[in-house]
Amino acid sequence: MASIRDVARLAQVSPATVSRVMNGTANVDEEKKKRVLKAIEETGFVPNEVARSLFKRSAKLIGLIMPSIENPFFTQLAGAIERTADKHGYRLVLCNTGSVIEKEKAAIQMLVSMNADGIILTSSNDEIRNYTSLCNIPIIVTDRSFNGCGNLKIVHCDHYQGGRMAMEHLIRCGCKSIVCIKGQQEISSAKDRYDGYKDVCQEKGIKEQTVDCAYDFEQGMKVTDELLKKYKDVDGIIACNDMVAVSVYKVLHNKGIRVPEQVQIIGFDDIALAKLMSPELTTISQPIDEIGAKAAELIILKGEETQQEYIFEAKLVERETTRHN
Amino acid sequence: MASIRDVARLAQVSPATVSRVMNGTANVDEEKKKRVLKAIEETGFVPNEVARSLFKRSAKLIGLIMPSIENPFFTQLAGAIERTADKHGYRLVLCNTGSVIEKEKAAIQMLVSMNADGIILTSSNDEIRNYTSLCNIPIIVTDRSFNGCGNLKIVHCDHYQGGRMAMEHLIRCGCKSIVCIKGQQEISSAKDRYDGYKDVCQEKGIKEQTVDCAYDFEQGMKVTDELLKKYKDVDGIIACNDMVAVSVYKVLHNKGIRVPEQVQIIGFDDIALAKLMSPELTTISQPIDEIGAKAAELIILKGEETQQEYIFEAKLVERETTRHN
DNA sequence: CTGAAAGCGCTTACAG
DNA sequence: CTGAAAGCGCTTACAG
Numbered sequence: 001m002a003s004i005r006d007v008a009r010l011a012q013v014s015p016a017t018v019s020r021v022m023n024g025t026a027n028v029d030e031e032k033k034k035r036v037l038k039a040i041e042e043t044g045f046v047p048n049e050v051a052r053s054l055f056k057r058s059a060k061l062i063g064l065i066m067p068s069i070e071n072p073f074f075t076q077l078a079g080a081i082e083r084t085a086d087k088h089g090y091r092l093v094l095c096n097t098g099s100v101i102e103k104e105k106a107a108i109q110m111l112v113s114m115n116a117d118g119i120i121l122t123s124s125n126d127e128i129r130n131y132t133s134l135c136n137i138p139i140i141v142t143d144r145s146f147n148g149c150g151n152l153k154i155v156h157c158d159h160y161q162g163g164r165m166a167m168e169h170l171i172r173c174g175c176k177s178i179v180c181i182k183g184q185q186e187i188s189s190a191k192d193r194y195d196g197y198k199d200v201c202q203e204k205g206i207k208e209q210t211v212d213c214a215y216d217f218e219q220g221m222k223v224t225d226e227l228l229k230k231y232k233d234v235d236g237i238i239a240c241n242d243m244v245a246v247s248v249y250k251v252l253h254n255k256g257i258r259v260p261e262q263v264q265i266i267g268f269d270d271i272a273l274a275k276l277m278s279p280e281l282t283t284i285s286q287p288i289d290e291i292g293a294k295a296a297e298l299i300i301l302k303g304e305e306t307q308q309e310y311i312f313e314a315k316l317v318e319r320e321t322t323r324h325n
Numbered sequence: 326m327a328s329i330r331d332v333a334r335l336a337q338v339s340p341a342t343v344s345r346v347m348n349g350t351a352n353v354d355e356e357k358k359k360r361v362l363k364a365i366e367e368t369g370f371v372p373n374e375v376a377r378s379l380f381k382r383s384a385k386l387i388g389l390i391m392p393s394i395e396n397p398f399f400t401q402l403a404g405a406i407e408r409t410a411d412k413h414g415y416r417l418v419l420c421n422t423g424s425v426i427e428k429e430k431a432a433i434q435m436l437v438s439m440n441a442d443g444i445i446l447t448s449s450n451d452e453i454r455n456y457t458s459l460c461n462i463p464i465i466v467t468d469r470s471f472n473g474c475g476n477l478k479i480v481h482c483d484h485y486q487g488g489r490m491a492m493e494h495l496i497r498c499g500c501k502s503i504v505c506i507k508g509q510q511e512i513s514s515a516k517d518r519y520d521g522y523k524d525v526c527q528e529k530g531i532k533e534q535t536v537d538c539a540y541d542f543e544q545g546m547k548v549t550d551e552l553l554k555k556y557k558d559v560d561g562i563i564a565c566n567d568m569v570a571v572s573v574y575k576v577l578h579n580k581g582i583r584v585p586e587q588v589q590i591i592g593f594d595d596i597a598l599a600k601l602m603s604p605e606l607t608t609i610s611q612p613i614d615e616i617g618a619k620a621a622e623l624i625i626l627k628g629e630e631t632q633q634e635y636i637f638e639a640k641l642v643e644r645e646t647t648r649h650n
Numbered sequence: 651c652t653g654a655a656a657g658c659g660c661t662t663a664c665a666g
Numbered sequence: 667c668t669g670a671a672a673g674c675g676c677t678t679a680c681a682g
Contacts, residue, residue, distance in 0.1 A: 049438040051675035070404040079395040113374040253603040278578040376659035
């Protein structure tokens with residue numbers, strides 16, 4: 001690998017001049033510039049980013065800390081972030097934590113020591129907040145909304161509004177016995193979604209019917225079984241997210257219960273899977289691309305933005321698991 | 326951020342000694358060691374990985390170059406790689422290329438300049454091979470099998486065998502008119518799968534029935550429409566991968582064609598989606614975890630391994646879209 | 651416009 | 667066992 005010295009020697013200039021030509025940080029004599037360009041070409045020189053990063057204190061790196069890249073919602077979020085990062089010449093470092101707080105802490109520390117420019121964090125551990133203030137790079141929390149401090153910014157969609165929309169849609173579709181599968185209430189997105197459902201119940205004088213579940217396929221199957229026993233007349237199900245909605249459908253399908261004729265289903269997130277499955281899933285769509293892009297931009301376009309919290313609207317997407325009229 | 330000098334000053338030793346304590350690279354007087362440890366504790370010192378990497382010429386980084394993290398097969402592969410990398414203290418840098426060769430080249434260059442320890446490459450461009458020889462770090466090609474050169478190693482599953490198994494299974498299930506949806510033949514995995522199908526046809530004296538498609542959901546829908554027109558008596562479909570199998574099912578479902586009663590379907594890959602959908606998809610399973618782990622280990626456990634190509638067996642997973650007898 | 655020098659924060663021969 | 671020095675490969679004041 002050629003170094004800047006090799007190029008300098010070949011072009012008969014100093015390393016400083018090579019640097020200036022590469023980066024356009026100062027005017028350089030045309031003649032010398034040509035020699036440098038030629039020498040770079042000939043040596044196949046590529047500047048060492050590590051050395052550059054050591055000096056600049058920026059590695060053009062965004063750290064992505066999430067429970068698992070294999071969770072479809074996070075996959076798509078990562079995709080959106082990557083696209084925005086790439087556009088600006090930034091790279092993503094992936095840290096899966098399985099929601100283990102020690103791993104989250106370790107990841108933050110490691111990213112800081114790598115001179116990452118910022119971190120996008122999707123944690124389910126509330127206490128992680130205590131560790132985010134220790135580092136001097138911006139941390140963007142997505143999909144959650146705990147109260148920020150200092151270098152913390154938050155971007156997510158309006159889960160509460162989405163929760164309301166889900167319930168209102170099922171009512172509009174004529175459901176008389178709606179059951180809400182609540183997500184884990186320690187996770188703010190799950191709580192907000194449920195609160196939306198609950199408030200609509202209160203306003204309309206409808207009795208709450210709920211069941212508890214994690215954001216998880218396996219549990220979704222188990223909980224659906226329980227749900228069917230507990231609420232025998234159910235004709236509408238609000239799943240806490242799409243993955244659970246898919247498992248609800250599977251259980252109903254296996255029991256020969258027709259969707260949407262006998263039971264209607266609505267999910268939350270609008271992951272790609274929602275329109276891959278048959279029947280296609282009606283769901284509350286999060287603008288994942290916008291959320292990812294905004295999170296990345298908050299790091300890349302540092303400081304310009306003063307807002308602390310960015311909230312995007314959720315949107316109803318009617319497909320085949322519900323039927324209007 | 327405290328630096329090694331701060332720690333040294335506080336502990337009244339030289340930076341070299343601090344380094345030796347941290348890394349255990351030499352014996353250090355017990356007394357001094359204690360002072361250093363205490364000073365690290367007090368300052369919250371975390372060594373700067375960039376500086377370390379500049380010296381060591383290793384950043385403990387694995388570059389992952391793939392068309393898109395949002396392709397479920399690659400998502401799972403990335404997950405498997407990440408797990409293995411994490412176990413050994415390595416991090417993943419994500420580079421989505423959309424199969425654009427310029428982006429692939431740029432990614433390789435950038436990873437080299439970041440002092441990455443190796444690259445795991447899943448490209449669909451054959452010419453990329455010409456650029457892999459330029460860099461001095463190991464490059465592991467997965468899911469493809471072009472002839473390697475120098476620092477190239479290859480790990481993938483036995484697509485040919487898998488292709489045979491798919492066809493043999495459908496025959497065993499009593500299908501009389503089997504259609505094979507061929508993937509793009511420039512991609513070696515697609516070609517190998519098709520070759521497996523083709524050879525079984527020849528051995529059994531069955532006439533080939535095929536249709537062309539990309540590894541893609543949208544195209545899968547379109548191609549299935551054509552397939553149904555071209556082969557009206559079809560009762561078994563071999564999809565080039567699971568994503569296409571899902572789209573095949575959707576089209577059949579929409580037309581009211583029952584699966585597996587009227588038409589049986591088999592996919593390839595065994596992505597998570599295969600057992601999420603209803604009915605669950607029969608498919609040829611790739612050992613994605615093992616492939617990812619092996620690819621990562623080839624980089625991490627450098628040089629130990631002399632083999633140039635690692636081939637894993639595919640496995641039939643019978644689920645609900647086919648019916649044995 | 652341009653080069654010599656210092657420095658980014660570590661690590662490791664080297665000498666003692 | 668341990669410190670001073672050199673160096674990893676860049677960049678940017680500084681001086682001319």
